[in-house]
Amino acid sequence: MAVVETESYDSWSWFLMLLVDDLSLGDGYGYTLISDQQKGLDKAVKELLPHVEHRNCTRHIYANLKKKFPSAAVRNAFWEAAMATHPQAHKSAMKDLAKASKKAAERLEEFDPKVWSKAFFATHFKTDSTENNMSECFNSWILKTRFMPICDMLTEIHDLIMERMHQKRDAMVDVDCIILPKIKQILDANINESAECSGLWDGKQNFQVKWKETYMKTYEHGLEVLRGEPFWEEAEGDEILPPPMMKKLRGRPKKQRRREGWEGAVKKGKGKFNSMTRLGRVMHCTICRERGHNRGNCPNKPEGYVEQARQKRGGKRKVTTEDDLEVEHELERNEEEAMTGEWRKHLE
Known part of the structure; x- marks a missing residue:
């Protein structure tokens, strides 16, 4: 993981050079890379990992x-x-x-x-x-840490990954089956369904299986505990430069990724869709009740139509015209005259 100024060919080349060196990727043969068509990444991959299978999401x-x-x-x-x-x-x-x-x-x-x-x-x-989806899940997993200072952010992410490696490793210690539990559930369901099928022998014994042994190899290497900043070794080489000028974008900082119009809104704190967008809905006018438009641009709007002030949620909406306003004013005047007449009789 790296923190860079912008997504560009230079930043991707620098990151991939470190990744190739740390993981001993060589020319990338045997590895798969899936990306979102980031700027400059395609060129950097072709130069540093020429034999990797580079897929687009x-x-x-x-x-x-x-x-x-x-x-x-x-x-x-x-x-x-x-x-x-x-x-x-x-x-x-x-x-x-x-x-x-x-x-x-x-x-x-x-x-x-x-x-x-x-x-x-x-x-x-x-x-x-x-x-x-793995990177999208990881981004949502570290959402709270992304707004910390860089050193604190990276330390917090390290601790999260260290704890996750520990949990995943311990969760499989007591599993007796050589196949992963979720895969075994799918396999058992398929076995039950296959009771009504007749098998054809292909002459070989080749099966695609997810084994417990391979899973344990993934999480057998734990992350080392990080010591405090006073114990960090001084890096050799060029002098550390001050951070670049921060480019402040307009508007409120985005805390979640920008969703497409067809995805809908997500309920806060949960990963399920809470409401869908209006994309694809057929609009109905509240004035003429016809389809295809709303009251803002209604072609059948009556003469002298006056927009009523918005009411609280749950209240009934009422369409008001000038005739309705005149009737209300007339009723108010009649009530005032009636009250005035009663007071005169009382004074006499």
Whole structure:
């Protein structure tokens, strides 16, 4: 993890150089990288990791495609093409996409299918992921720490990861099965469903399984405890420069990632959608009750229409015209005259 000024070719090159050195990635062969089309990253990856499989996140590709082509037919065809497991299925889905929108298909053909469709992923890689949900989850996990000073932020993130490694490792110590518990549940369910099926022998014994042994290797290396700042070793080399001038953006600082129009709002403190957006809804006018517009631009608005002040939630909304106002004023005058007459009789 690194803190840089901006997303650029220089910052990505510097980060990848350190990553290649720390993890001994070599030329990247055998590794998969999924990104969101960040600025300068593609060029840096081609130079420093020429043999890595660099994929683009399908969710971000579709978010950009949906801005100009929001139809459900385009959405369904896109995800069928992205999740296709062989080129023939991908080709069929692209034909469906062209039928729904020829321009959308042409826009998508600008991307190499090797970076976003399962049908063209290299077979020697052991992941078929098309989205980088892991990074999105990590960003939401460290949300509170992102507004701390840099040293405090990195120390807090280190402690969070250290605790997570400990929890994940201890959670599997007492598991007796060599297969992971969640995978075993899926396997047991498939076994029950397969009772009504007849198997065909292919002559081999090849299965794709997630083993406990591999899981434990992931979390066997714990993070070392960090000593306080007074015990930090002085770095050799160039003198540490002061931080660059901070560029303050307009508006209130964003604490959550910008959501697409079709995603909806998220309830505070929870990861579930609380409300959906108005995108795709059919508007109804409260004046004429017709579809396609609201009262602000109603073509059937009566003459002399006066907008009533907003009431509290739950109260009934009332449409007021000049005739209604005249009737109310007349009733008020009659009440005043009646009260005045009663007082005169009382005084006499």
